[in-house]
Amino acid sequence: MKTSITLFLLTISFSLISCNDSKLEKNITMYEETWNQIINDGNIDLINNTNFTEDITLIASPENIVGIDNFKAYYQNFLTGFSDIKFTVVQVFGQEDNIVKHWNFKGNHTGDFFGIPATGKSVDINGVTLVKMKDGKIAKEEDFMDNMIFMQQLGLLPNQENIATINSIYEAFGKGDIPTVLGMMDANIVWNESSSSSYSDGNPYTSPDAVLNGVFKRLGEDNEYFKLENIKLSPLGNNQVLATLNYDGKLKKTGESYKTTVVHLWTLKNGKTTAFQQYLGLGKQ
Template sequence: MRKLLPILFLFIVVCFLSCTSKDKQVAENIKTYSNTWDGIINAGKLELINDTHFDERITLLMNPENIVGIKNVQDFYANYLTGFTNIEFTIVDIFGQGDKIVKHWNFKGTHSGDFFGIPATGKSVDIDGVTLVAMKNGKITQEQDFLDNMAFMQQLGVLSNPNNIATIDTLYKAFAAGDIPAVLASMDPKVVWHEAEGNAYADGNPYKGPEAVSNGVFARIGKDYDYFNLAQIQLYEMAGNQILATLRYQAKSKKNGTVIDAQVAHHWFLKNGKVIGFQQYVDTKQLAKAVNK
């Protein structure tokens, strides 16, 4: 038994040193990795993508085709540095095991330049993602990013929010129910509203803010008409978070009893699920007959 004790002690020492060595290597990998990407993205030092920090066969796992090699990886990330200003790249959390690293990151910036062929939109983005990393001999050898690309494109203004049609549909249903507070609640505090030129209500164009729309448009509709219905509503999704609505106004004037059945189009502009702009197109001749004594 006594002969086994030195062997057991040696075994424990070897295991301890081995674990300590592995922990130290993970810590060094994380430090190298974090400092490298902070310099590349936040400091704009694209030249840090070199054979000092990256394996010469660095591979970005992509679909449908991987990006391989230092020069190709440089070209890929150049799109971010030329496409965005006001960049803030933050590593929210990072940990590793062996030669593997997992990174949770956040990217903020203003789309002010060409980004993979997408012209500048001036939109701000704020996107989270996760990267799986493989290290080799202290260098970055493989990366695979996971992020919500649809949300990213929506923030750029390239794709529209899929909930926009539902937002406008809910707004029309609230108007039909006479729930004007709900209609106003769907609007951004800085909404800009335009009535059609030639419409009597266009005298306040542009109405800015929900209260102005309520007082300048909705209150006057209630005063001028016995009923004012929206019929045959059709909604069409457009690029850039815009919705086109075609419909008809069916109403009866309180002033002279005129009944109208007018063809109408509404052009809606949305951002983050709220209406930020509105443009009306309507047969203003019929509306003029209804409001004249």
């Protein structure tokens, strides 16, 4: 009798597990297909009461987005703001009515996005969404992503990694490690010396080799010593870094020492410097 009851309970347990697994699989399939069509196919009208509960809620700050119309209007910003969208569900799993989605969003910011005019920048951002299903419909979502990185990719916030890159360039230059400096330049860098510099005759220098031969080698040939001092870096939007510093040098030809204040404007992409503009203050070079 005891054996029969145990077998009966095991049978019921396996049946419930099988039922729950089937329900979860159905929820995940519905969820993935729905969002694929909404984002990748641009079918915003799939945000309706067939796929979402009437009180669909997006957990947000400072106020949650509640209801189909508000939810739809919120996500319309992504379809209006970006072109060439590619939304990928990297991984999805869950338990009962709870789903966890790891996703990637790529696109070009070519339209208005929550009031932000088009920047022309490309974004590539990862995130995670916690999902609550109810009766086979999407009932609640909460997104987690690095908004600072997202804003940096749009060029709306300074990228602190750019500061580290430029700082490394100045450190390498100070040590005389020119190969490292050149290695941190994009192959098609556009380098401009100040119009008052004697080295502006080669503007623009459009490769690391051109900068080496047209600027760095001439600095070495013309100066008994040449140092960069009091370097201060300021991150800007648009992947740019502004540097204020002093040149301290001594000309070989005349034996004259000089000091001058200068400004460097750097532009970066993918960890490489793509453009450089020098502005000279009072003094000589």
